[in-house]
Amino acid sequence: MANMSLKKVPIPEQDPKVRSKNFDEVALGYTEEMAVEEAKRCLNCKHKPCVSGCPVNVQIPEFISLIADGRFEEAYEKIIETNSLPAVCGRVCPQETQCEEKCVRGIKGEPVGIGRLERFAADWAMSNTKRTYKKVSKNGKKVAIVGSGPAGLSCAGDLIKMGYDVTIFEAFHLAGGVLVYGIPEFRLPKSLVQKEIETLLEQGVEIKTNMVIGKVLTIDEIFEEGYSAVFIGSGAGLPSFMHIPGENLNGVYSANEFLTRINLMKAYKEDAETPVMRGRSVAVIGGGNVAMDAARCALRLGADNVYIVYRRSEAEMPARLEEIHHAKEEGIIFKLLTNPTKILGDDKGWVKGMECVEMELGEPDASGRRRPIAKSGSEHVVDVDTVIIAIGTSPNPLIRSTTPDLATNKWGCIIADEQTGRTSKEGVFAGGDAVTGSATVILAMGAGKKAAKAIDEYIKSKN
Amino acid sequence: MYRIVRKEILNPQVKLLEIEAPYVARKAEPGQFIILRVNKEGERVPFTIADFDREKGTVTIIFQEVGATTQLLGQLNEGDEVEDFCGPLGVASHFEGVKKAAVIGGGLGTAIAYPQAKKLHSMGVSVDAITGFRNKDLIILEKEMAAVSDRLIITTDDGSNGTKGFVSDILKKLLVEGANYDVVIAIGPPIMMKVVCDVTRPYGIKTIVSLNPIMVDGTGMCGGCRVTVGGQIKFACVDGPDFDGHEVDFTELMRRLSMYKDSEKASVERHKCRLEGVVNG
Ligand SMILES: Cc1cc2nc3c(=O)[nH]c(=O)nc-3n(C[C@H](O)[C@H](O)[C@H](O)COP(=O)(O)OP(=O)(O)OC[C@H]3O[C@@H](n4cnc5c(N)ncnc54)[C@H](O)[C@@H]3O)c2cc1C
Numbered sequence A: 001m002a003n004m005s006l007k008k009v010p011i012p013e014q015d016p017k018v019r020s021k022n023f024d025e026v027a028l029g030y031t032e033e034m035a036v037e038e039a040k041r042c043l044n045c046k047h048k049p050c051v052s053g054c055p056v057n058v059q060i061p062e063f064i065s066l067i068a069d070g071r072f073e074e075a076y077e078k079i080i081e082t083n084s085l086p087a088v089c090g091r092v093c094p095q096e097t098q099c100e101e102k103c104v105r106g107i108k109g110e111p112v113g114i115g116r117l118e119r120f121a122a123d124w125a126m127s128n129t130k131r132t133y134k135k136v137s138k139n140g141k142k143v144a145i146v147g148s149g150p151a152g153l154s155c156a157g158d159l160i161k162m163g164y165d166v167t168i169f170e171a172f173h174l175a176g177g178v179l180v181y182g183i184p185e186f187r188l189p190k191s192l193v194q195k196e197i198e199t200l201l202e203q204g205v206e207i208k209t210n211m212v213i214g215k216v217l218t219i220d221e222i223f224e225e226g227y228s229a230v231f232i233g234s235g236a237g238l239p240s241f242m243h244i245p246g247e248n249l250n251g252v253y254s255a256n257e258f259l260t261r262i263n264l265m266k267a268y269k270e271d272a273e274t275p276v277m278r279g280r281s282v283a284v285i286g287g288g289n290v291a292m293d294a295a296r297c298a299l300r301l302g303a304d305n306v307y308i309v310y311r312r313s314e315a316e317m318p319a320r321l322e323e324i325h326h327a328k329e330e331g332i333i334f335k336l337l338t339n340p341t342k343i344l345g346d347d348k349g350w351v352k353g354m355e356c357v358e359m360e361l362g363e364p365d366a367s368g369r370r371r372p373i374a375k376s377g378s379e380h381v382v383d384v385d386t387v388i389i390a391i392g393t394s395p396n397p398l399i400r401s402t403t404p405d406l407a408t409n410k411w412g413c414i415i416a417d418e419q420t421g422r423t424s425k426e427g428v429f430a431g432g433d434a435v436t437g438s439a440t441v442i443l444a445m446g447a448g449k450k451a452a453k454a455i456d457e458y459i460k461s462k463n
Numbered sequence B: 001m002y003r004i005v006r007k008e009i010l011n012p013q014v015k016l017l018e019i020e021a022p023y024v025a026r027k028a029e030p031g032q033f034i035i036l037r038v039n040k041e042g043e044r045v046p047f048t049i050a051d052f053d054r055e056k057g058t059v060t061i062i063f064q065e066v067g068a069t070t071q072l073l074g075q076l077n078e079g080d081e082v083e084d085f086c087g088p089l090g091v092a093s094h095f096e097g098v099k100k101a102a103v104i105g106g107g108l109g110t111a112i113a114y115p116q117a118k119k120l121h122s123m124g125v126s127v128d129a130i131t132g133f134r135n136k137d138l139i140i141l142e143k144e145m146a147a148v149s150d151r152l153i154i155t156t157d158d159g160s161n162g163t164k165g166f167v168s169d170i171l172k173k174l175l176v177e178g179a180n181y182d183v184v185i186a187i188g189p190p191i192m193m194k195v196v197c198d199v200t201r202p203y204g205i206k207t208i209v210s211l212n213p214i215m216v217d218g219t220g221m222c223g224g225c226r227v228t229v230g231g232q233i234k235f236a237c238v239d240g241p242d243f244d245g246h247e248v249d250f251t252e253l254m255r256r257l258s259m260y261k262d263s264e265k266a267s268v269e270r271h272k273c274r275l276e277g278v279v280n281g
């Protein structure tokens, strides 16, 4: 019998007052009973609208009915047929604009908590089963992967299963991409990312860290080392600045720097070697997931006030709904329709305030969102000592500038076929944020998988 | 892990480590740097590639013990390993068309200037080297610098080696006496680089400086290393570290270098406690 409650089974969470002072995970996850109860809200629709909303076509009604039957391990197996990082996706996918948006239950009431159930199945499998791997016979061909974010990891995961020798070259000292340096511990525990990476290592994937491709090796030199194909999943890591006065004052960070210091270098721990400024009053500029993460980190470092300063209104914010909701619960102050014009410094060069103007929304622009226009005479100063700029990133030029025959577009994104990841350079495939600009974990993963398939076909066609 | 194959103590605060890193050694060029972490909890810290040996697959760094990480690094010995060693990073120095150069090293900056002098010398450029130290006990790389320059002038702040004055004073004297250079390379503390630039500006001599802002990744992904050059924001780790000194905003560089003074002090204290803890029991 279906559970006809209009609301999702609530997920236990740390109290906002408590969690705003620690870096432990916010949402604690369903118990078995809760998962079964929520799974019973699924109507098992024949035409499966939810699946069409999932970029990697997870067989959603199937895995949910397995959970409803208490067959948790099988539910997990069903998910990983198409999604190799369910514990990650269950936590960070924007379900409200993907699978859950299409859910029939959402027409009247809340959609089925697909993300929460995916996370449950993955976490359950992680703590209750030991993964075993089918022995695959090696085909003697080597494939190189540049970057160890979700795109690179999923490409590696598929290629190793096909019998290739797979080497990932990662610029940082640790694999995981945005999953380890960007998304904070309280949203995505790093031990979980580590487990996913260990799974790849156990299957024989080799990860070479400290390898900045374009510097230590060019793409051509990778081929000279005997690789038959290269997948580029180097992300979109170059931070944009606003080009307003005062951006180089002490106390102004890019979100990338602030989050890297905290997440990758663990600066939130008292005895960490890497320092980070703990501001008293912090403004974060931007309205995406990156801005929410930076704001919530600043709060957890002990700030009295944290502002999100965004030039459009809440409706246009690209962040996940859950993050906006959590940020508000924790006491982040939203200054919407506000745009910074100048960062003010004291006589020693430290931030002491930020001048802003109010905005109003005009006609829709190229992105379809209404264009913000400054209201004259609305200048005012916000009292802050730290400013974090989270207005976007673009692909790093290191690879394209050293690979002249790799075509890129005017934003510096690698041009690649959407179905195969094939680029203008023979044997080179690309996917994830390096191709699309900043997007999502699931899209990056999907691109990695498609490329793995295309790489296999390409190498076979050469023999 | 990257093994230390040679260690030398150049003066009480300055040490040299030759480290096995074959990939880095293969590509390294003068002017570039590496980022290392001593151990799994370590901070990422940048050091200039002072020398490299492509055949042996080693890279040499020379560093001054100024804080927690460099002190920790200074305690390592031959045979020990560092956790991470990433490079080569930054743009290599370019010297096309140069016939006569002055290479100036201030203190530890001498170690950073040395590979550039060596490269210029190997290209057949006539090199005047000027190095300066606080006193004669701190002089480093005297033999090495002498071997790659046509003339080496070593000066000390207190005159204890027989020559007194700042490197900028010596350069000024040479210029007044009629020396002319296609390029001056000045590497050392920001204030020294600034003063050298002030000396060369009226002569219109191109002056290259190597900037050392605080870095994290060294690949252009954080922007922490941003400097203002010619009124524009540059990321020193990918656009530099060499820049046209006459265009650099040194005041801003110095201000940004002091951003973490308080936590750096705390970190040194913490390390001291740990070390003493080990010694005492
Ligand atoms: C703070 C933050 C929060 C986010 N929150 C969400 C969220 O909640 N939900 C969601 O779906 N998406 C979110 N995203 C977006 C998502 O993380 C990215 O779309 C996704 O990680 C892209 O994956 P990728 O594999 O293409 O690249 P990345 O994850 O960026 O990985 C690229 C990797 O390549 C390495 N690399 C780069 N250049 C080189 C080189 N030259 N040589 C070697 N290695 C190199 C990098 O070090 C990195 O490890 C967030 C992003 C950020 C920054």
Ligand SMILES: Cc1cc2nc3c(=O)[nH]c(=O)nc-3n(C[C@H](O)[C@H](O)[C@H](O)COP(=O)(O)OP(=O)(O)OC[C@H]3O[C@@H](n4cnc5c(N)ncnc54)[C@H](O)[C@@H]3O)c2cc1C
Binding pocket: B033, B043, B044, B045, B046, B047, B048, B049, B061, B062, B063, B064, B065, B066, B067, B068, B069, B070, B071, B108, B111, B112, B211, B212, B213, B214, B215, B216, B241, B257, B258, B261, B264, B265
């Ligand atoms: C491109 C470049 C090349 C360099 N080459 C050399 C070299 O060849 N030899 C050498 O001795 N030093 C070099 N430095 C400086 C060296 O990186 C710092 O001395 C070192 O990071 C200090 O770390 P610490 O923990 O011992 O000291 P801390 O107490 O942490 O800091 C002491 C001072 O060092 C600087 N510093 C701190 N952290 C960093 C960081 N992550 N990046 C850059 N500077 C920092 C700050 O000005 C700080 O005030 C170079 C720096 C750069 C950017």
Ligand code: FES
Binding pocket: B214, B215, B216, B217, B218, B219, B220, B221, B222, B223, B224, B225, B226, B235, B236, B237, B238
């Ligand atoms: S050190 Fe991060 S961009 Fe230069």
